[in-house]
Amino acid sequence: MLKVIELDKTYGQDKHSLKSVNFTAQPGEVTAIIGPSGAGKTTILRSVNQLIRDNGGQILLDDEDIRQANKKELRKIRHHIGMIFQNYNLISPLTALENVLHGRLGAKSTMAGMLGLYSNAEKAEALELLAEVGLKDYAYQRCDQLSGGQQQRVGIARALMQHPKMILCDEPIASLDPKSTRTVMDILRRLAKEKQLIILINLHQIDVAREYADHIVGINSGAIVFEGPSQSVDDTVLQKIYRQADSTATVTANEN
């Protein structure tokens, strides 16, 4: 279970990006963070694996505080937290297979990782994972020759290669067409159920969040304004999440 307690982040003097953020995410569930642009969704997600250093609070993954870890421990913790991105962030001249194998880097010695010395078992596992996301025939394709949806699935396979407890998804479908969106979201939901993973996902698309997420966290100007099961997200809740801080105008529910 992921438990975020009183998480704070300030940029500069008093520009608050996060104001004592509290929420939990359960294994086996898809937890979606929704909110207007600039509300702090990405900051939350990147604090969880400490790509962004926050200013205070606790981030407990199975009762272990990630924020207290030193460099070496952090590397180990990160190894068990997968991450996928809006821009996929694969090493594009390398093949899909090589990118999936990068998921093992956190578990390898510096030398073995640098030189790309992977065991046969690891190679076989990478191929299996590619098959699991439906890319069996693309293992030896360069990633820059794959479509967006395919690249995102390579990203998922790379995350799975980490044997993760949790996968963080930073706007994973923002650059995808509707069909790829379905494929990617279906895979993520399936993984949550089958492997009992914590899936924490930033979303702009409310309809996708409602359909796929079990649990929804709503954020507005750095503060949590809603947390609850996705069924309980109605128009009043959405208005609360998407209200504009500096104007009286209310944003309609379906605008995103």
Place this chain on the structure above:
Amino acid sequence: MKTNYRSPQQFFRQRQLRLWVVLIILIAIYWLSMAIVSFQTIPSIVKVPAGLVWLFKNFVPTQRSISYLGPILYQLWRTLLVAVSSTICASFFGLIFAILGAKTTTPSPILRVVIRFGASLLRNIPVVAWSMILLFSFKQSDFTGFLALFFMTLGYLTRAFTETIEDLDGEKLQALQAVGANYFQCVFCGVLPEVASTLTSWVLYMIENNLRDATLVGILTGTGVGFLFDHYFKSFRYDAAGLIVLLIAILVILLELSSTQIRRAIA
């Protein structure tokens, strides 16, 4: 914000006007500079055909020049080797400096400033000056030429490599960090594969460039095909000197063609 309304006609008229002004300024600069060095455009152009005729009469290789072919080819080969080896050595060290000096991968900001400054210093000393300076310490030898080219190329490639690495999307490296990769793994598994083809292009370009420069350096250090050219030229064997120019041109073109092929293959 202040916004002046302009009709499309006004907008495009202003654009055109600006174009004309720039053109007139350029022409004015040309005439002014020519006037200062008292260079007369028209008479000079008129003299060009006669000059070309003289050039062709004297410099076109004849039957006699063929006898020089052996030594020329031998020296050309040596010059090519100096150019290639200096470039390869410089790219090896250039890559290390670039990784240490690029904003995205530098271990310390101070090191970055030192490397940028050093590279800029190496690059901005012309290769001719390098050869003259090194001539004192290393005498007339291929090694002097090698070092001169090496220093200049090192400065140049460090800069080019640094910029290539800095152009890389930092998010890609963040993705590897998120996996738990450490610094060296990020560099070897992320940075190097991403920049490899661009860096290869730079190396190939520098090899072409250095072959041309190696000829010039050879004149100064008394080695290679440059020395041979100088030697034939000063002993009035213009046809042999012409043959050298022709062969260098052919070799450079061949290099260019093959590097285009290589670039296409790895792109």
